[in-house]
Amino acid sequence: MIYILRITGGSQVAKTSEIASRLGVSPASVSEMLGNLADEGMVEYEKYKGVSLTEKGFEYAKHLREKHQVMERFLVDVLDANEDVAHEEACRTEHVISDESAGRMCKILGTNEHCGCGCSIQCDVPENSRTLDKAVIGRRYIISHLKGGNPDQIKKLISMGFVPSVEVKLVDRMLPDGPLVVYIGGVHLAIENTLASFVYTR
Template sequence: MDLSPIAEDYLTVIYRLESEHGRPVRTAEIGDEIGVTAPSVTSMLDNLNEEGLVDYTPYEGVELTEEGELVVRRLIRNHRLLETFLTDHLGYDWTEVHEEADRLEHHVSDELARRLSAFLGDPATDSHGDPIPNADLTMPEETPYTPLSECEAGETVVVEQVPHRDPDVREFLSDAGVGPGTRITIDDVPPVDLLIVELESEGHTVTLPIRVARRIGTRSVDDRVY
């Protein structure tokens, strides 16, 4: 099936919103994410529904079909393999690769993805710590990371997974010196939705909003495999 990049973007947005909300996705939510009008969303959903990629009922919402989910998992696999290649072999920083991979993911064949994965050593996670679907498009089990927000004062952990889709959050973490591999110690957890951590490599403390710390995956230094 030949899909345009914009059609694939619609499916990806539906996949993510379904995962976040656990319910059918509203057309207004899709329009807000993609930045298009309601009639444009409705037209695309009608087309995707005819292709058997979504189940769409006007005024009730839209869900991916099994076939639609497979399309998205293929895109996720392409995207995360590309991010890993760009950071590991082309010198990109983890903060730079998301948009590059967004542009390229639509043009990767299954054969190229297979060869790229083999070249990278068939990684289970990408450069941000997110799981990579395997060649059968099976998503690995949830990664065994502990959200930074759940760590206790005095605990030392290593950052394994970082949020990177939101440019503002990405820039904030980069400026603070927090990224994959950063070793930090929890200094304090004030009762005001903040977390104070000390960065071992930088030798200074950083205050993180709990809403950001909740999206940072960590592993205890005692559990980390080197």
């Protein structure tokens, strides 16, 4: 579906041979696949003339592409995977990963409709999020998402336990702009003020 979207842009007709070349399979296999997609109302397909996406197929393909992009970015930016490997992994799993899991990746990446990435995956990021560096001493918060910083900083936060849906409490500030002492995951941790500014809470 994504390959058809890439070739057609959502409005043009794609040739069976072109899709087969992109997928590395035989035209006969593509014809069979397109027949099945046509039965499901995803494409309009006429043998020897090509295929185009229906409105239903376009929306489905666009959603798959968004999940692919989120997964690919997560593997590269957070897990430090090779870009080619990340692309192949995303291709294999984009059809089976749930919207909930993709949404959690969105939260960690900080990519959602509020920051303008155009992703339609429901990330459930509250508009009134407060960064941890602005938290009130003694108050408990729930981490909503991580945003900002570089991949190494995000990976460090994740390794410390700062992930969406986890509760965190600000215990103390060592200096006005110095490290913070927080209680998270049953332990007290010191976190740099800069890193704390990448942790969004509600």
